Amino acid sequence: MDGRGGKSVVVVGAGIVGAASAYFLAQSGFRVRLIEAKAPAAAASGAADGAVSVASKRPGPMMTTALAGIALYRQLDEEGLFAGLFKQRPTVMVAEDESEVESLTGHADALAGEGMALRRIEGEALRRYLPDVSSGVRLAIEVGNEGHAIGYEIVRRLIAASGVAVERDTTVHGLVESASGRSVAAVATSRGRVEADHFVIAAGGGSADLIGLSGIVRPRKGQLAVTERSPTLNAALPGALMSCRYLLSKDAIAGAAGTAARRFGLVVDPLRTGQFLIGGTREETADTGNDLAAIRHMLASAVRLLPPLARLRVIRVFSGVRSATRDGLPIIGRMPGRDNLVVATGFEGDGICLGPLVGQAVGRIVAGVPSELDLRPFAPDRFGQRSLVA
């Protein structure tokens, strides 16, 4: 805390959303305390792919918001805050068979309808554009102006720039009501009560329990693999390669006995380091294990698409847990009935892309400044819960 005497805010959770909120709040003069159960980027933000992308979105509020999210990345990159951390590159969606070509074409039309910069690449031009890709690929759609960022690097940069000292290893157990019952007086933490004028819940998968949305946010695990460096192959790929197969919801394998089938969405992302990040699964579980069946299937699909990958070695696999809401949209806004409580959670597979933007929006909500974003589709009260504070 510094002595500037602004209003105080407690931000719960030092993932990308909490870190960005802390940054923008500190920028506008709030005294910020950032309370984190473990350490910055300890959860989803430290175990994600980092596509800053709308390529896979369908027109709607998420696409509009993601486009604004990308624009903010570009702006913060130019301003220096994200210098060296945001790799600008297109997303290249590819189709292999007739039905994939058809659905990718439909998808591209929808994106074009939103005014996005696309290139349709086929035939000879496709071979020149993607020399290493399997000959089975018949159509590529390049979605421009996208990028990639590593969640934990962004979190670190935001926290350093905010000047806020993260209170690590401090778990928030619950909210303490004010006497009026209309606002929150404090959070109860494993190190005692912390009072403030405002509270922001950005605790990822830990948020729902704190605000009584338990049935509404569900864990959705993803597994990813990282290869060794291969600068040549890396440089020959113009951007992230994304199979459009998931558009057809076609790719799935059986889960372990008694569990639901797991879905795959194949992305091969060439990283700044010369490595490749290969992902990912969507599994209805919160465990963070890595199983061979899933990784093997993912890698086999990746090799089918980009055969030279077979030569590379995998040096790590990891998994993270996304927080998915029942309707697939995040929860951003003031909690009804609690004047000084703002929540931002449920970003599923988009929180890296949206995190900085949402942090900026949270800063405005807390300050009572109108947001440039239309946040109505994300309103916390849309689920019609009776009691929001547990």
Next chain:
Amino acid sequence: MTERQPLRCDVLVIGGGAAGVAAAAELALAGLSVELAEQRDALGGAYHRQPAGRPTAVHARGRRQWSRLVDAFARAGIAPRLRHVFLGLDSDGLAMLDDRAEGRVLVVRPRALVIAVGAIERVLPRPGWQLPGVMTAGGLQMILKEGGSPPPGDILIAGNGPLTIALAADLARLGHPPVALIEAGDPFARPAAALRLAAYPGLVAEAAGHLARVFASPTPWLRGERLTAIEPRNGRLAATIRDRRGATRTLAADLIALHDGIRPNDFGLPANEESDIVVVRAGDCREALGIRAAIADGRHAARQVIALLTQGPSIADDDAVLRQRRAQAVLGDLFRPIDGADPLAALPDETILCRCEGRTFSELRAMLAEGELSPREIRLNGRFGMGLCQGRFCADNVLHLIAAARPGDPAEPPMRLARDRWPARPVSIAALAADDDEQRES
């Protein structure tokens, strides 16, 4: 699913050194089905791996013991899976072996796992330790034991502990004595420890044999001295040696073998509490107690596995293992460095700390100055422990420096920096993906 079925067995033993072979033979004798995976071309481990048809440094009693063990192993009908690198256990309890000959990953579903992968050699960072021509003593030993002739040119051995003497003796026996053997300790200056060592005549005899070889060779044994820096000079390596009074001088060599003791190996290996698999460690990877304890510890691990699988009574500590633990403590005293100062504290900023990613001391020091970063943040953002070795060779040193920078904090276990996820070693995508023939369907 049309996927190949995993191989089933009662026990999968990882490592074909003394501990692994002893455990496997004992388990098979008890009627369990056993598979043994060894990453290299032959059994024997760090000690008993021998070049075909060449004289051996292993003393006669050890040799006999080993050949009896190998006989028992063969009689038990175990066909060791050589060139199979254990990658870890996945979250379904499947053990993955990278079959380097076939280029595919063999999947095993054991009821129990014995991990006997040997110790990790410690090497302290020093300026220049990342240069080509610098290797570990264990690495050089491996070249000799696998039948390669000693590398040409002058060899310098430096570090701490009794194992460097064994290596120097081996080189002398092969007609290629090192130019010098630099030792941070000085057993001659530790008479009390030397007296206590007399209780372990086997060790004394072995050490005397090695030392006699070294003394008979032109190699000087420079005790109480440290190799503090290496730099390239005229196509060779120039090593700075500091003696116990602080005076320095330079020695030239073509190859430098470093060794600062051994530590147990708990990296990248399953700590999979959720799985139902019994996991027992054996030999130097559990506790670095040397070859005498390894066989006994392997057998002990086998009895422990049997007890755990049959819910039998727990197994008491093994006397031979306890004895070697005491012996190792004496050796530790005997070889305690003369210069007791923290060898990492005074290293220059540009010294490489993580060789895989080329990360330096100053980069770590800068991060530590930022505040109470957790080991995970230091790993992810500082890229310490993120390289190909997954922290096996830098985690200890990084954590040591973290602890030194934060006196009073509880020390962090190395696992907080290294990784406990598979693959324990890099594995080719082709091998991992080889058997995917899942039906793609919705």
